[in-house]
Amino acid sequence: MIAxxxxxxxxxxxxxLFGLGLTAYKVIRLDLPLWPGESREVWTIESKVNFKxxxxxxxxxxxxxxxxxxxxxxEEHFASSGFxxxxxxxxxxxxxxxxxxxxxxPTTLYxxxxxYRARLDTLPGFPISEPxxxxxxxDQRAAMERLVADLRERSTGPATFVTxxxxxxxRSQPTQDAEFLxxxxxxxKLGVMLDVLAFAGIPAHTVRGIRLQDGRRxxxxxxxxxIHDGSSWQLFDPVTAAAGLPDDFxxxxxxxxxxxxxVGGRDSxxxxxxxxxxxxxxxxxSMEQRRDDFALLDFSIYALPVEQQGIFKGILLLPVAAFVxxxxxxxxxxxxxxxxxxxxxxxAFLQTxxxxxxxxxxxxxxxxLWIRSWLSHLNLLLVARVSAVVIVVILLMAILALASYxxxxxxxxxxxxxPTVILAWTIERMSILWEEEGGHEVLVQxxxxxxxxxxxxxxxxxxxxAHLTFNFPELLISLLGVILLLGKYTGYRLSxxxxxxxxxxxx
Amino acid sequence: xxxxxSPAALRRLGILGMNRRNITxxxxxxxxxxxxxxxxxxxxxxxxxxxxxxxxxLYGVIDHQFQIDRMVEGLLDKTAFVxxxxxxxxxxxxxxxxxxxxxxxxxxxxxxxxAGALRRHTSNILAGLHSLGGRNDCAMIxxxxxxxxxxxxxxxxxxxxxxxIVYRGVPVMAMMRCATHASDGKANLHQGAVGVGxxxxxxxxxxxxxxxxxxxxxxxxxxSFASLRLPDWDAILDLAAGCADMTGLGYLGADIVLDRHRGxxxxxxxxRPGLAIxxxxxEGLIHRMTQAAEIAATAADHAGRIARARELFxxxxxxxxxxA
Numbered sequence: 001m002i003a004x005x006x007x008x009x010x011x012x013x014x015x016x017l018f019g020l021g022l023t024a025y026k027v028i029r030l031d032l033p034l035w036p037g038e039s040r041e042v043w044t045i046e047s048k049v050n051f052k053x054x055x056x057x058x059x060x061x062x063x064x065x066x067x068x069x070x071x072x073x074x075e076e077h078f079a080s081s082g083f084x085x086x087x088x089x090x091x092x093x094x095x096x097x098x099x100x101x102x103x104x105x106p107t108t109l110y111x112x113x114x115x116y117r118a119r120l121d122t123l124p125g126f127p128i129s130e131p132x133x134x135x136x137x138x139d140q141r142a143a144m145e146r147l148v149a150d151l152r153e154r155s156t157g158p159a160t161f162v163t164x165x166x167x168x169x170x171r172s173q174p175t176q177d178a179e180f181l182x183x184x185x186x187x188x189k190l191g192v193m194l195d196v197l198a199f200a201g202i203p204a205h206t207v208r209g210i211r212l213q214d215g216r217r218x219x220x221x222x223x224x225x226x227i228h229d230g231s232s233w234q235l236f237d238p239v240t241a242a243a244g245l246p247d248d249f250x251x252x253x254x255x256x257x258x259x260x261x262x263v264g265g266r267d268s269x270x271x272x273x274x275x276x277x278x279x280x281x282x283x284x285x286s287m288e289q290r291r292d293d294f295a296l297l298d299f300s301i302y303a304l305p306v307e308q309q310g311i312f313k314g315i316l317l318l319p320v321a322a323f324v325x326x327x328x329x330x331x332x333x334x335x336x337x338x339x340x341x342x343x344x345x346x347x348a349f350l351q352t353x354x355x356x357x358x359x360x361x362x363x364x365x366x367x368x369l370w371i372r373s374w375l376s377h378l379n380l381l382l383v384a385r386v387s388a389v390v391i392v393v394i395l396l397m398a399i400l401a402l403a404s405y406x407x408x409x410x411x412x413x414x415x416x417x418x419p420t421v422i423l424a425w426t427i428e429r430m431s432i433l434w435e436e437e438g439g440h441e442v443l444v445q446x447x448x449x450x451x452x453x454x455x456x457x458x459x460x461x462x463x464x465x466a467h468l469t470f471n472f473p474e475l476l477i478s479l480l481g482v483i484l485l486l487g488k489y490t491g492y493r494l495s496x497x498x499x500x501x502x503x504x505x506x507x
Numbered sequence: 508x509x510x511x512x513s514p515a516a517l518r519r520l521g522i523l524g525m526n527r528r529n530i531t532x533x534x535x536x537x538x539x540x541x542x543x544x545x546x547x548x549x550x551x552x553x554x555x556x557x558x559x560x561x562x563x564x565l566y567g568v569i570d571h572q573f574q575i576d577r578m579v580e581g582l583l584d585k586t587a588f589v590x591x592x593x594x595x596x597x598x599x600x601x602x603x604x605x606x607x608x609x610x611x612x613x614x615x616x617x618x619x620x621x622a623g624a625l626r627r628h629t630s631n632i633l634a635g636l637h638s639l640g641g642r643n644d645c646a647m648i649x650x651x652x653x654x655x656x657x658x659x660x661x662x663x664x665x666x667x668x669x670x671x672i673v674y675r676g677v678p679v680m681a682m683m684r685c686a687t688h689a690s691d692g693k694a695n696l697h698q699g700a701v702g703v704g705x706x707x708x709x710x711x712x713x714x715x716x717x718x719x720x721x722x723x724x725x726x727x728x729x730x731s732f733a734s735l736r737l738p739d740w741d742a743i744l745d746l747a748a749g750c751a752d753m754t755g756l757g758y759l760g761a762d763i764v765l766d767r768h769r770g771x772x773x774x775x776x777x778x779r780p781g782l783a784i785x786x787x788x789x790e791g792l793i794h795r796m797t798q799a800a801e802i803a804a805t806a807a808d809h810a811g812r813i814a815r816a817r818e819l820f821x822x823x824x825x826x827x828x829x830x831a
Contacts, residue, residue, distance in 0.1 A: 330526060379627045381572075382634030432636060437698060490527040496782075497511040500522050502719065503789065 008488050012481040019478030026472060036278045036467035042074065043212055043276050044309070045250065046112045049260060051268035053103035058264040060109060064094040065209075065252045069245050070121030079110035092257065103264075115250065122245060123207070123235070126254065128228050131198035140184060143177040148200045150177075158202045158229040159243070165196055166225070166241040190223055190238050203228040207235060208259055209251040210272050215310040219272040221252060221259060275309045278467060314350075316469040319476050321346050321456040323483060328452045330486050333495030336449040337429055341422055345449065346456035348418045354457060360400065360418065361450065367396050368427035369434070376431070390424040521791030523782055532796070536675070536757025537778050544754050545776045549593050549647060554753050560746060561772045563649045563764075568593070570645040575629050578648075579622045587651035590625070592632040592644045596777075598695050600637025602628050603665070605651065615692040616664045652772065655765040657738055661685045661703075663727035665692035669705070669737065669763045669771075671747035672780055672792070675803035677812045678744050679795045679820065681705040682787040683737065687717065688727045701725060702787030703732050708821035710740030714789045721789075742771045744813050750776055752809075760784075795820060 027034050049060060064087070067073050078085060084099040098109055136144060151168070155161040168178050169189050181192050190206065197204040204227040211222055224245070225236045235245050245251075253259050262268040321343045328334045328342075336342050349357035371392050375385055397418065426449075434442045459465055468475055517524070523532070544550050555562045566588055569578055582588065586607050592600040602625070603615040611619045631637070632646040654666050661667050665686030672680045682702050686692045689699030696702045701722060704713040712735040715722050724731050737743065747761040750773065760780025766772050785792055798819055806812040 333525065379623060382631055382636055488530060490524070490530050492514050492517055492522075492524040493526060494511075496522075496524045497514065497517070498509060499719065500517055500786065501510050501512045502721075503512065503517070503520055503522060503786065503791070 005488055008484055012484040015481030015484070016478045019474045019476070019481070022474040022477075023472045026474075033278075033471075034468075036463050040116045041276050041278060042114055042116045043250065043274060044112065044114050045210065046110065046273045048271045048273070049109040049111075049262075049268065050106065050271070051262050051265035052106045053265050056102075056264050058098075058100045058103045059262075060098040060265070060268075061261040062096045062098075062109075062111060062270075063092075063253045063257070063259045064096055064111070065113075065115075065250070066093045066254075067115070068121075068123050068251045068254065069249075070117050070119040071115050071250060072118045074114040074116065077110075077112040079112075083109070092255070093253070117247075120247065123226075123233060123251070123254065126226075126233055128203050131201060131203055133199055134195040140181065143180045144196065144199050147175075147177045147181065148196060150175075151196075152200070158227055159234055161200065161202065162193075162197070162204075162225065162227050162234075162236050163241045163243070165193060166236060166238055169193060170239060170241070190225070193225060193238060197225075197227060205255045207251055207255075208253045209249050210274065211246075212248040212250055212274060212276070214274065214276045215313065217271075217273045217310065219274060221270065221272075222249075224249065226254070273310070275313070277470070312473075313466070313470055314347075316473055316476065317350075317460045317466065318343065318347075319479055320465055320469060321460055323479055324456040324459055325452055326483055326486055328455065330489055331491075331493060333493030334448045334452060335445055336452050337426060337433075337445040338422075338449070341426060342449050342452035342456055344419045344422050345453035346460060349453065349457040350460060352418075354454065354461075357457075358450070358454070363400070364393060364396055364418065364423060365427060365430070365446070368393055368423065369431055372427050372431045376435075386424060386428050389427055390421060393420055393424045393427070517791070521793035521795070522785055523792040523796075525782065527793075528779075528782060532674075532758045533779055537759070538755065541755045542778050545756065545759065545778045546594055546596070548591065548595070548775055549645070551773075551776055555750075555773050558749065558753055560749060560753070561766075561769050563589075563652055563766075563772055563774065566648040566650060568645055568647050569629055569633070572630065572633060575626050575633075578629060579625060582648070588648050589651055590629060590632070590646055590648050592637045593647050594638040594642060594644050595632075596638075598693055600628075600632055601693075603651065603692065652764045652774075653767045655738065655767050658683075658765060660728045660730035661725055661732070661735065662694075663687050663692070663725065665690075665694060666764055668694050668774055669743060669765070670780065670784060671743065671761045671763065672784060673747050673751045673759055673761060674796050674799040675757050676748055676751040676809070677799035677802045677806075677816045678707055678747050679799045679816065680784055680788055680790075680792060681707060681710075681743075681747075682784045683712075683735075685725060687725070689717075696781070696783040696787075701732075702783055703735060704784070704788030704790075705737065706820075706822045707744070708817040710737035710743065711735070711824075713822050714787065716783075716786050719786055737765070739765060739771050744817070745809075746771050746773060748809060748813055754778075 023034075047062070049062060051060070064076075065073070078096060080098050082100065086097050086099075088095040088097055096111060147168075151161050151164050155164050168174060169182065169192060171178075173179075174182065181196075182189065194204055194206070204225060207224040207226050208221045209224070210219060213219070223238060225238045226233050227236070228234075234243060236243055237246070260268060260270045322340070325336070325340065325342055329336065329339075345357075345361060348361075351357075352360060368389060372385075372389055375388055375392075380388065397420070426446075430442050430446055433445060544554055549565075549568065552562050552565060566585060567581060569575060587605050589604070590602040595601065604612045604625075605615050606613040608619060611621050612625060613619055629646045632644055635643045638644040652666050654662075658667050661683070662685045667683055667685045669681060669683050671678050682704050684694035684696060685701040685703065686694050687699055687701060691698065694700045696716075699718060701715055701717045703715045705711065706713055712732045715732040717726065723733060743763055743765075746763055750761045751757075751759065754776060756776075756778055758778075758780075760777040762774040762777065764772050764774050782792075799816065802812055802815045802819070806815050
């Protein structure tokens with residue numbers, strides 16, 4: 001049996017060294033930062049053009065972003081298999097053009113790039129064009145005149161005019177004139193705003209871009225309103241009326257004109273997936289210098305599509321949580337109800353944040369136990385009873401979510417992240433435990449599960465851990481080695497040093 | 508401040524820890540395929556009967572939900588019986604009925620339950636609530652042990668049982684588990700039953716513990732453990748050691764009860780016996796296991812192993828410690 005120990009030792013040793021070696025290589029040769037400190041937030045933005053082909057040749061044109069507002073583009077990738085592809089430089093910016101003679105099936109075209117914001121900057125100048133007054137019917141014209149007059153009356157200049165206009169149109173009960181304009185000829189508020197501005201003689205256009213949110217998928221373009229106040233261009237959020245370029249806004253296209261143009265296709269859409277990584281300032285600079293032949297991507301998850309990257313960001317944290325459970329059970333000796341329930345609870349905590357999560361967990365489990373004790377009088381078969389508990393847990397979740405929404409506590413809406421079936425099974429087991437071994441044992445196991453879950457959450461939510469697992473996934477191979485070694489650990493558990501504490505007095 | 512003992516001290520005393528038990532003793536001595544016989548109480552019973560080992564009488568087995576409706580009629584002539592899951596562990600799901608009062612049944616604790624509760628309990632057993640890994644299970648109904656009156660004062664509301672740890676066919680350590688009011692008539696130490704360490708050589712008590720603390724008297728009956736000496740000790744050791752051959756397990760715990768008329772009886776076997784026996788005996792298991800391995804390697808037969816174990820593991824007569 002010593003052979004099996006040595007075997008495990010050798011395998012574990014190789015795994016640990018392999019993981020650490022690869023990490024060392026990436027840190028030393030590829031210059032990836034080992035710690036998340038002094039880093040740049042690099043955004044990977046993947047745009048997908050979806051469309052269904054109709055008859056005849058297909059031509060897709062996508063306006064490419066120009067780095068504005070202090071943004072710097074690091075790399076760009078196009079996926080265009082089977083298409084003729086060119087990048088055209090025009091005065092308004094770069095244009096990607098995919099062409100094909102015939103096409104049978106719905107198709108997706110990809111454009112991926114990496115960008116970071118080197119400095120917070122405003123947008124550069126833009127040619128001013130005299131606004132064309134919109135074509136209006138007589139009654140619309142009258143309403144527009146009254147609205148503009150009213151806004152002019154209350155404003156001091158173009159900037160306050162826009163602010164008031166946005167507020168006016170965003171109100172739940174706008175004035176009659178505003179409501180008439182919104183209702184009769186244009187449904188999109190932004191279009192009405194542009195028309196009102198044009199009518200008032202204020203040069204304006206939209207700025208389209210992406211709201212940066214880590215891990216978002218199926219993000220669509222959002223717009224800002226840019227007006228010229230006589231001396232310079234100013235940006236406004238068309239919903240909140242906030243002025244200036246938001247920090248989390250990546251400008252894609254400025255001015256009139258379409259971002260996407262599809263000829264020979266229908267039902268086209270443009271969607272974005274986003275993910276952010278922390279890279280050291282040094283790495284970013286070197287990426288900038290040798291964009292084309294950067295070896296970094298070959299060795300990491302960066303090579304995956306952005307959507308998968310986002311999923312992996314979460315999945316890569318699971319082994320760390322499993323490691324916490326292994327440590328707590330084998331080395332410390334905390335008893336939990338079920339081996340991996342703590343991990344699932346910890347995952348829920350990641351979505352809900354810790355204290356909200358603990359509060360939701362405790363209230364759900366205690367309410368569930370109470371209802372379960374009532375169910376036990378009904379003399380049901382086990383499977384039916386557990387299913388009943390599942391439904392009760394879901395109802396409790398719904399009530400909790402609804403009540404907290406009404407109270408204005410948005411955070412409790414995250415209750416839905418709790419794994420329902422796991423919770424129901426936990427409640428069932430704890431209630432049986434209560435009947436058979438008493439409340440003390442329930443406290444021990446339930447408390448143990450919660451404690452381990454909280455620890456796992458704390459480890460998973462650490463910035464360093466998230467950074468290491470995502471940028472150095474090979475470290476998980478080392479972790480596997482350590483877990484294998486722990487699987488052969490025959491030493492005492494910490495809890496046994498307490499359990500057998502009186503035995504030492506003997507001799 | 509929580510008081511801890513150093514790992515070095517535990518190692519010196521030869522205390523067996525959970526990790527070492529799982530890897531070194533269970534993992535290396537108990538082949539997986541042999542678990543079935545131990546984890547399934549019906550199979551244990553069958554194998555024991557084939558070898559002439561005494562077991563409690565089996566009244567019946569319920570393996571389908573529809574049998575539950577008729578189950579109470581089937582028990583008409585029985586006043587005392589035990590319902591247990593065939594694949595249960597750690598004493599979970601065992602319902603002991605000691606008497607009847609009309610249509611109602613009286614549990615060992617004196618609590619009265621009706622036929623519905625009996626059916627519900629059996630239904631839970633079938634659904635696998637008490638079974639290892641939650642598998643579907645069967646319920647078995649067997650005769651209540653009419654336990655030896657010599658031990659009556661040592662157990663409260665329950666049957667005292669004797670756990671013998673057998674390593675490679677050699678009995679290495681034994682204890683008697685006495686139910687208390689705190690343990691609700693169950694013989695589980697972590698629920699508050701008293702564990703009485705027994706001298707392998709003589710069957711005499713060495714020490715008694717409840718909740719890990721030394722005691723001298725049973726908390727409910729007041730009986731002193733100092734004078735305890737188990738009857739039929741030879742037969743108990745013989746029975747326990749015989750189970751090792753029967754199961755093919757190198758490391759197991761045999762739970763034995765003493766019946767008034769039929770003597771030592773095998774109640775159940777355990778392939779993963781707990782560690783509390785060390786506290787009850789105030790001694791670690793590891794040193795004894797090392798010695799037992801030597802005995803197993805040298806002693807020729809069954810009787811020789813037991814004789815050698817009794818010689819080696821003898822505890823001096825004066826050792827029963829006063830209450831701490």
